[in-house]
Amino acid sequence: MAYGGLAVPIIVMSVFWGVVGGVLPWLVPKGPNRGVINTMLVTCAVCCYLFWLIAILAQLNPLFGPQLSNETIWYLRYHWP
Amino acid sequence: MGSLFRSEEVCLAQLFLQSASAYSCISELGERGLLEFRDLNPKVSPFQRRFVGEVRRCEEMEKTFTFLQQELRAAGRLPGPCPESPRAPAAREALRVQEQSEQLAQELREVSRSRSSLRDRLRDLRQHLHVLREGQRFTSLPAPLGSPPRPRALSEREPILDPSLHHHLDRKINFVAGVIHPWRVTAFERLLWRACRGYLVASFVEMPEPMEDPATGESITWVIFLISYWGEQIGQKIRKISNCFHCQVYGYPESEASRTEAITRLHGQIQELSVTLEETEKYLAEVLDKVVQVLPTWRVQVQKMKAIYLVLNQCSFDVTKKCLIAEVWCPVRDLTQVQDALRQGSYQSGSSVECFVQRVPTAESPPTLIRTNKFTAGFQSIVDAYGVASYQEVNPAPYAIITFPFIFAIMFGDVGHGLLMFLFALWMVLYEDSPRLRQGTNEIWLTFFEGRYLILLMGAFSIYTGFIYNECFSKATAIFPSAWSVATMANHSSWSSAYLATHPSLTLDPNVTGVFQGPYPFGIDPIWSLATNHLNFLNSFKMKMSVVLGIVHMGFGVMLGVFNHVHFQQRHRLVLEFLPEMIFLLALFGYLVFLIFYKWIKFSAADSRVAPSILIHFIDMFLFTSNAENLPLYPGQVPVQMVLVVLALASVPVLLLGTPLYQWCRQRAPRTPLVTGEQEPLLEGQEAGNSVNATTEDVESGGHSPDAKHLDFAEIFMHQAIHTIEYCLGCVSNTASYLRLWALSLAHAQLSEVLWSMVMRNGFVGLSYVGGVVLVPVFAAFAVLTVAILLVMEGLSAFLHALRLHWVEFQNKFYVGAGYKLCPFAFAPDTWE
Numbered sequence: 001m002a003y004g005g006l007a008v009p010i011i012v013m014s015v016f017w018g019v020v021g022g023v024l025p026w027l028v029p030k031g032p033n034r035g036v037i038n039t040m041l042v043t044c045a046v047c048c049y050l051f052w053l054i055a056i057l058a059q060l061n062p063l064f065g066p067q068l069s070n071e072t073i074w075y076l077r078y079h080w081p
Numbered sequence: 082m083g084s085l086f087r088s089e090e091v092c093l094a095q096l097f098l099q100s101a102s103a104y105s106c107i108s109e110l111g112e113r114g115l116l117e118f119r120d121l122n123p124k125v126s127p128f129q130r131r132f133v134g135e136v137r138r139c140e141e142m143e144k145t146f147t148f149l150q151q152e153l154r155a156a157g158r159l160p161g162p163c164p165e166s167p168r169a170p171a172a173r174e175a176l177r178v179q180e181q182s183e184q185l186a187q188e189l190r191e192v193s194r195s196r197s198s199l200r201d202r203l204r205d206l207r208q209h210l211h212v213l214r215e216g217q218r219f220t221s222l223p224a225p226l227g228s229p230p231r232p233r234a235l236s237e238r239e240p241i242l243d244p245s246l247h248h249h250l251d252r253k254i255n256f257v258a259g260v261i262h263p264w265r266v267t268a269f270e271r272l273l274w275r276a277c278r279g280y281l282v283a284s285f286v287e288m289p290e291p292m293e294d295p296a297t298g299e300s301i302t303w304v305i306f307l308i309s310y311w312g313e314q315i316g317q318k319i320r321k322i323s324n325c326f327h328c329q330v331y332g333y334p335e336s337e338a339s340r341t342e343a344i345t346r347l348h349g350q351i352q353e354l355s356v357t358l359e360e361t362e363k364y365l366a367e368v369l370d371k372v373v374q375v376l377p378t379w380r381v382q383v384q385k386m387k388a389i390y391l392v393l394n395q396c397s398f399d400v401t402k403k404c405l406i407a408e409v410w411c412p413v414r415d416l417t418q419v420q421d422a423l424r425q426g427s428y429q430s431g432s433s434v435e436c437f438v439q440r441v442p443t444a445e446s447p448p449t450l451i452r453t454n455k456f457t458a459g460f461q462s463i464v465d466a467y468g469v470a471s472y473q474e475v476n477p478a479p480y481a482i483i484t485f486p487f488i489f490a491i492m493f494g495d496v497g498h499g500l501l502m503f504l505f506a507l508w509m510v511l512y513e514d515s516p517r518l519r520q521g522t523n524e525i526w527l528t529f530f531e532g533r534y535l536i537l538l539m540g541a542f543s544i545y546t547g548f549i550y551n552e553c554f555s556k557a558t559a560i561f562p563s564a565w566s567v568a569t570m571a572n573h574s575s576w577s578s579a580y581l582a583t584h585p586s587l588t589l590d591p592n593v594t595g596v597f598q599g600p601y602p603f604g605i606d607p608i609w610s611l612a613t614n615h616l617n618f619l620n621s622f623k624m625k626m627s628v629v630l631g632i633v634h635m636g637f638g639v640m641l642g643v644f645n646h647v648h649f650q651q652r653h654r655l656v657l658e659f660l661p662e663m664i665f666l667l668a669l670f671g672y673l674v675f676l677i678f679y680k681w682i683k684f685s686a687a688d689s690r691v692a693p694s695i696l697i698h699f700i701d702m703f704l705f706t707s708n709a710e711n712l713p714l715y716p717g718q719v720p721v722q723m724v725l726v727v728l729a730l731a732s733v734p735v736l737l738l739g740t741p742l743y744q745w746c747r748q749r750a751p752r753t754p755l756v757t758g759e760q761e762p763l764l765e766g767q768e769a770g771n772s773v774n775a776t777t778e779d780v781e782s783g784g785h786s787p788d789a790k791h792l793d794f795a796e797i798f799m800h801q802a803i804h805t806i807e808y809c810l811g812c813v814s815n816t817a818s819y820l821r822l823w824a825l826s827l828a829h830a831q832l833s834e835v836l837w838s839m840v841m842r843n844g845f846v847g848l849s850y851v852g853g854v855v856l857v858p859v860f861a862a863f864a865v866l867t868v869a870i871l872l873v874m875e876g877l878s879a880f881l882h883a884l885r886l887h888w889v890e891f892q893n894k895f896y897v898g899a900g901y902k903l904c905p906f907a908f909a910p911d912t913w914e
Contacts, residue, residue, distance in 0.1 A: 005599050005600075006599070006600060008602070009600070009602035009603065013603075033454070035085070035086065035479075036085050036457065036479050036482070039479045039480065039482075039483075040479075040482055040483050043480055043482075043483035043484060044483045044487075047483060047484065047487045048487075048545060050629075050630070050633065051487075051491070051545075051546065051549060051626070051630070052549060052603070052604075054622075054625070054626045054629060054630075055549050055604055055605060055622070055626075056600045056601070056602070056603075057600075057678065057681045057682065058621075058622040058625065058626070058681055059564075059600040059601055059605070059606060059622075060600045060681055060682065061681065061682070061683075061684060061685030061686065062591050062597060062618070062685075062686060063591075063684065063685070063686055063689035063692055064588070064591070064614075064617070064618075064686070064689060065565065065570075065588050065589035065590055065591045065596065065597065065686075066565060066588070066589055066608050066609055066611070066612030066614065066615065066618075067586055067587070067588040067589075067612055067613050067614040068567070068586065068587060068588075068589065068608075068611060068612055068613070069585060069586050069613060070581040070582065070584060070585055070586065070587065072611050073567055073571065073576065073581055073587060074578070074581060076567040076568075076608075076611075077567050077568050077571050077576075078568075080562070080563060080566070080567060080568070
């Protein structure tokens with residue numbers, strides 16, 4: 001499958017966590033817990049986005065490839081596109 | 082933001098209570114649980130306090146209640162729980178409770194006593210009856226020679242004293258009959274034989290039914306003995322011996338007729354006694370019923386009363402105004418409620434003058450009050466376990482709600498295990514109101530139950546990190562197709578089947594076009610779980626990830642300190658502490674993060690042979706050296722690094738000396754104008770600005786303060802030096818400490834892989850029906866080991882390390898934690914047993 005490169009995942013994830021951390025806090029109903037819920041949303045968005053970002057950037061330009069056993073190569077050669 | 086962000090405002094207040102209505106006011110306040118009372122009579126011993134009489138009365142009542150409770154327990158009945166929480170009784174009611182309880186206790190004691198004496202008597206009579214009956218056997222029929230073995234359950238040997246002798250003798254025979262403990266029989270027999278051999282005949286038989294031993298209460302099969310002897314002195318000897326052995330001796334009439342008469346008489350007595358005993362037992366049951374009904378309510382009432390009097394003992398009595406003054410810590414928000422409670426209390430006691438509350442300014446540090454709900458309580462408790470927040474200091478708990486489960490999940494990341502944890506916590510949360518779950522007594526279960534929301538979030542985040550690590554019970558899933566194309570590599574390098582047969586392992590080369598198609602969109606590519614060199618890649622990824630996340634976490638901690646500086650009106654600390662701290666952290670470790678991201682983006686497989694090592698660059702940066710083989714990452718790297726190191730080193734003295742010098746200057750500055758004005762007429766020739774030598778007044782009153790301030794400054798300098806060293810060295814060591822995120826996630830991944838390949842895979846050996854049967858116990862073993870090792874053990878381990886990272890590495894950037902909690906006076910139901 002032709003890969004979309006880096007652009008598509010970055011846009012999707014940024015938008016998603018951006019909504020979670022930037023838009024949802026405005027939609028939380030007013031109440032005694034609003035502050036805590038907003039803190040939770042923003043912290044969660046930042047943590048999860050950063051973690052995903054590290055994972056994808058680490059694989060962006062691999063310096064070496066995977067070393068596979070010959071059985072795996074036999075199987076994957078025809079099974080995976 | 083609400084009170085989770087920092088402690089609520091708590092003020093010191095004084096309550097003025099009229100003596101008449103003091104009791105009901107405190108009762109009202111206790112029901113609401115708002116205030117913490119301070120002890121105004123700390124130096125007074127408990128025996129000299131005002132209300133010591135009342136407290137003693139309560140304690141006496143409690144003693145009576147304990148006695149009643151013991152009696153209930155002895156009878157095997159339990160008092161039920163108190164239905165609704167009764168209020169503390171007024172004085173008259175308390176008196177009534179006391180009288181009634183004492184009366185019940187008295188009755189109970191008498192009835193129990195009479196019952197036990199009746200029981201003793203009954204047992205006595207029954208033993209006598211048995212003695213007579215069994216004795217009949219030996220004395221009514223002559224035993225023939227060589228008779229069948231007598232019922233001697235204790236020894237198989239020949240009897241020492243042959244009972245068949247007695248009918249050869251024609252002297253007058255007397256009897257001693259009684260009952261003896263079975264363990265003493267042989268000794269008794271031996272002693273009898275040694276003492277009076279030949280002159281007596283003894284026979285022993287076991288009692289048909291066991292009876293209670295009066296001393297120990299256990300049921301024993303007594304042994305009845307019948308000794309026939311002739312001669313008065315022998316008789317005395319025998320009686321003395323039986324006395325020694327604590328035997329119960331009964332009279333044994335000689336003639337047959339009197340024996341039967343005695344037996345019938347005994348029967349009659351036993352009958353009467355049994356009837357009386359039954360009546361007594363019934364009456365006892367009635368009394369116990371009454372106790373069961375009233376005891377729980379009484380207990381709670383008296384406990385509340387005692388608590389109120391203990392609080393009243395802490396108040397001081399003002400003779401001029403004839404009222405009690407209580408000093409309390411009160412949340413400012415609740416002052417109106419307190420006034421309301423006082424009004425109610427005064428009204429209830431029927432007094433016309435109202436009690437009131439007055440706020441009082443204080444220099445002391447109030448206790449910390451952070452209101453939590455059932456969700457936030459768990460997170461607040463893990464923060465409090467390290468140290469309660471100082472008054473109005475920033476509370477790390479609202480951030481820990483997310484960062485703690487997140488850091489746990491980094492070390493635990495696995496979709497399958499996370500899902501199991503999440504479901505377990507979900508079950509606990511959905512059924513949290515069920516009494517069966519709430520009233521567990523097992524401490525370990527209660528710990529898990531209290532932390533159910535914590536475990537819920539930990540499980541949820543573990544599922545997310547499990548997807549990113551691409552691990553589900555150690556297996557990777559290909560949600561998106563893998564980015565590495567084996568077919569392209571095989572075609573490019575002409576990997577024929579023969580070639581593959583001779584080469585057990587081959588590497589895919591990302592330099593070949595088409596082999597690597599782009600980064601996997603969500604998480605780690607699934608091909609890495611099939612690769613033999615997957616640890617090479619994963620270790621590099623996880624180590625860098627740990628360092629990046631650690632530095633971000635610590636930077637966040639330093640930034641939280643800003644809130645403290647602003648709130649406590651110490652804006653100079655923003656420039657003199659926060660800025661140098663941030664510069665130090667960012668110049669060195671922020672730059673490290675930049676290097677990591679830069680290398681990920683800029684360097685690819687094309688220059689993989691000459692890719693620079695970040696670690697060596699970082700070390701060289703500190704040592705101001707350079708390594709020829711290590712190429713720079715970007716042009717101009719060396720000067721940039723030099724600037725950053727110089728900047729970081731420059732911030733250290735600012736951090737060390739900034740705040741103390743600022744405080745010292747502030748101390749001196751307002752005094753100099755005062756000093757110069759008054760100094761000239763008295764002390765000429767003194768230098769202006771010499772703050773130690775001032776007017777005589779200043780010397781007397783301020784003589785201590787300059788010295789004290791100098792001492793203070795020494796302390797401030799010392800404190801700041803320690804803080805600086807701790808911060809700078811801590812930055813380095815704490816960054817390394819965050820590598821435990823890598824270590825534990827590696828351990829978890831390896832453990833689950835071992836469990837799969839060594840346990841579960843053996844179940845797939847045969848694909849026949851037999852293989853299916855074999856799979857069942859294999860899966861059982863896999864499941865048990867997964868839960869025990871991976872969920873419980875690894876879960877606890879990751880929990881502990883996440884906790885340590887929060888308590889030490891995160892919190893030492895901004896948290897002091899030297900406060901104490903507000904413990905309001907309340908009649909909480911869980912303080913009663």
